[in-house]
Amino acid sequence: MVAKSEIQKVMDWCESKKKERQRTYVIERNPFKDEIQWMRRFPLIEIDRTKEVAAKTSLVYDSTIKALWHFLNGNWRRVEPDF
Numbered sequence: 001m002v003a004k005s006e007i008q009k010v011m012d013w014c015e016s017k018k019k020e021r022q023r024t025y026v027i028e029r030n031p032f033k034d035e036i037q038w039m040r041r042f043p044l045i046e047i048d049r050t051k052e053v054a055a056k057t058s059l060v061y062d063s064t065i066k067a068l069w070h071f072l073n074g075n076w077r078r079v080e081p082d083f
Contacts (some may be wrong), residue, residue: 001082002038002042002079002083003082006039008047010032010033010039010061012042013031013032014045014061014063015063017078018047018063024048025046025048026047027046027049027058029043029045030042030044041057042057042074043058045051045059046058047060047061048058048062048063048064051076060076066083067079
């Protein structure tokens with residue numbers, strides 16, 4: 001379901017927003033909800049916000065390790081591509 005190219009597209013967008021805003025963390029509405037099927041469940045994308053304070057319904061981007069995280073079954077899990 002999750003393609004590596006889709007993950008990279010979201011991470012590239014997050015990097016551009018981070019550079020554009022020049023803030024410690026950024027919270028943006030999800031622009032991919034109509035374009036990428038697995039992104040429909042995330043109303044917000046939180047860039048560089050710690051998982052401890054991020055909303056559990058959001059997708060979290062961590063620019064230090066270049067990873068996307070989502071909350072599933074009581075834990076934060078890294079978004080990984082399907083093989």
